[in-house]
Amino acid sequence: MTEWDVIIIGAGSAGCVLAGRLAEAGKGSTLVIEAGPRDLSPWVHLPIGYGKTFYHPRLNWMYRTTAQPGLDGREIYQPRGKVVGGSSAINAMVYARGQAEDYAEWERLGNPGWGWAEVLAAYRRMEDHALGASAWHGAGGPLHVEDIAAQAHPLTALFVKAAAEAGLVFNPDLNGESCEGAGFYQITTRGGRRESAARAFLHPARRQGRLKLETDMLVTRILFEGRRAIGIEARRGGEAVRYRAKGEIVLAGGAFNTPQLLQLSGIGPAALLARHAIAPVHDLPAVGRHLQDHLCYDHVYRSRLPSLNDALLSWPGRIGMAANYLLLRRGPLSLSVNQGGGFFRTRPELDRPDMQLYFSPLSYERAVPGVRALMKPDRFPGFSLSVSPCRPRSRGHVAIRSPDPLATPEIAPNYLADPDDLRDLLAGARFLRHLAATPTFASLIEDEIRPGPAAINEKAHIEAIRRNAYSVFHPCGTARMGPDPRDAVVDARLRVHGIEGLRIADASIFPTIPSGNINAPAMMVGQRAAELLLST
Template identity: 80%
Template sequence: MSGWLGESILTEWDVIIVGAGSAGCVLAGRLAEAGQGSILVIEAGPRDLSPWVHLPIGYGKTFYHRRINWMYRTTPQAELGGREIYQPRGKVVGGSSAINAMVYARGQAEDFDEWKRLGNPGWGWAEVLAAYKRMEDHALGASLWHGAGGPLHVENVAAEVHPLTPLFVRAAGEAGLRFNPDLNGATSEGAGFYQITTRGGRRESAARAFLHPARRRERVKLETGMQVTRILFDGRRAVGVEAQRGGETLRFGARREVVLSGGAFNSPQLLQLSGIGPAELLKQHGITPLLDQPAVGRNLQDHLCYDHVYRSKRPSLNDALLSWPARIGMAANYLLRRRGPLSLSVNQGGGFYRTKPELTRPDMQLYFSPLSYERAEPGVRALMKPDPFPGFSLSVSPCRPLSRGHVAIRSPDPLVAPEIAPNYLSEPEDLRILLEGARFLHRLAATPTLSAVIDAAIRPGPEAVNDAANVAAIRANAYSVFHPCGTCRMGPDASDAVVDATLRVHGIERLRVVDASIFPTIPSGNINAPAMMVGERASELMAAG
């Protein structure tokens, strides 16, 4: 330990992990399981004690819960009518895996083979699939595509979904999509029922699956309500972190490594606050650059989502959630059997398809939700207070958007949220693909099965009859599906990448980044599973030295 730190260090650990999120929890649990020395995990948020974290439908409460959610917002987005787009991020043990909609989607094989082609050995589909299988305790059992007996339970809810959801799957078939009984199997293409991260009817966050078992074995120390404000260095070697809690400044030393697992917003923010980032940006805020690294905070990617909402002739989940007798029945079913709507995700059906037949793989994700909440306060997903009529939604989300943005500190004060500028639809191709998605939703709604169920189009409404009207609706209503990544991208060239294939920060010793910020390109689907996979792969890399 560097002499200048002296005795100001409170305690020393072999490894310090900053952030108890999806990847950080997996990494801590796996390192502890392998006996990789003493591990300190520091989380800015509280412990995951809220019942809304563990109740799957509690997603509606945690979506806008300031105590356990960073509740970030983007800069005004020029291509979305100048709107600021909401960006919820978990500020709680478990991170965003504790507040998300729980869809388990691993991405397409080609996503990871592309990572490997970009100069990242060890990150091709063969290695990534092996990591997924080690993690999984899959309800479908062990197979060529799935693991069994791992820490993370993945549930198959096909038999539990709302009666409207199989109608959506049938309609998707009428619109040309084949039924896919396993959207994480040999291919993701087709329509079916999403698998979710629950166990026994309770949310299976990364903390529940990986971190808490390690803590019970007393191999990991967890500090909560403590925000890391900067990384401590001896020259260009990371030797610890400085943090704040309750107005007190604390320092912790790392004998082996410091690992950032703060996610796509907070990991680049902490690097920049610590002097690693674009030199001009750092100087602007009075921070002396330790390493001029322009790639820190660049390459921000995210998935946009666009909905069509309908009034239904048949009962939807709205009816059950608004009826007190039905609520009581659901609560009893959940308490006694851990089953029913309270045990499920809002995203029950969906899949992946190609917007053009000549494409070699799907480029669009599809969602179905058997409820609607158009009358809720903007920004709030009031799942327990949906619209006072039966309704449902159909959604599309392009898998691999081309638009890129950035994350940048606004202040040297670590408590000031960073600037988040995704630049949605800045690439015209992204709008073209989203328009193709809107056309498909109209086609899907016109199928015999769904047209027989739809009473009226609520949003965008019957006036969306041409491309101009659909584009206007997209600009007015598209929103993030909350998959930010790429801001500390992995790659061999330090001029445009932040970490190498072992997740070590270029130009810095004993410092790694382990979270979704390292994705070179965004995976085709929900990113919680890939983020956990990064934690799994990182534990192997760190164990190897």
């Protein structure tokens, strides 16, 4: 049994940051174990290539939820990265840090050190931001954040103009002093290539020989002596291996795999462990509870002007995009399709934005399940507008179905279980109609394809939401941070309650979901975890 000072389970968004920062500090030996392969696929590095990785069984866990009553009994797809870089290697790359009040709430819930001042400082230490160093951004850090305003599709500028006509101020920096308003999203790319957490943090450390990475290795169990975590057991192919931790073990498997591994290892709700005949190590009822996620709802339009559909479908367009990318590392192949957006308040009495807005210069109504939409755009110019409530109230769970580590966990988000979540989506849908009626969009839109003219009242819109709303893949909260072990899994130093030598560093520790895309917050957790480990 090989010994390491720190063993990190999962080379995803947070795990790569943690590993890179520990190696950079040069304190002790670090082993990183990833269930998926190395990030060698060209689709991982080509920014628009996430359309290929979206349903790629070698690079993606391709989870599905249980049937969701709030969404007409549909099972909702949940892609998760199963590759070095994790979900940062297959996501849409939008960089959104959340609102200051999100982290003030984390601190109010009993988590000192996780307020906005500390979190912003951690973000700034990570960043090499295209807008340069300021009170809001870091420069010279490992992670490059690109400003796409000058490169976005021309329709995105029309979206920003229409949003102003609808009452949203233009915001040139959606990660600045305030996220409120509409503008161009910032994305994690560098030099026209995806800037995954692995590329930014892990690979530089590996090149310097400061850590060991094991891939295609599934950790099946954490090993304990009493209530101290002392090692892990894993499989690669048909071979079982064990590694021992002289210092600490850190779980960084994400909101689904982290609670699954805890439960398989005997840490979790006692009744669940007993049901699957798993020997209990510690009864910790919050493991797998408090699952949170963002739902999204689209309106899709046929455009009178060319959209990204035209470029992706025509041979001259494809050749031009390829030449632009190969020669200059610019153009649509270097970007996400989520190019514009912002944040707004659905009710004037609110003290901060409660709704996220997306604009994509692309439509894909003809796409079939199993094929990522942007690989099958519509044969006419089209675009989509989307809304996503920032802070949903519905809560779900993750639970093992069997003691077999190869069995997928039960994922039950309980979307729209809280009626306020449906109220918010309805308000968002009304705003999309308001936005579409602005002079700029009214002259641009030829037809509303979805939900279409039949959705003329609240009842019809509720039916459309239940039929069409989907996850934007921001699961979190299933090993939440808090001071009370009856309702939380880790303390403010990310130590698992009641267990020695075991911490968690990924989106599962979020006490509440941040207001926006969660890849940046997940990487921030990796940064803070490294600082906490290095300070002990």
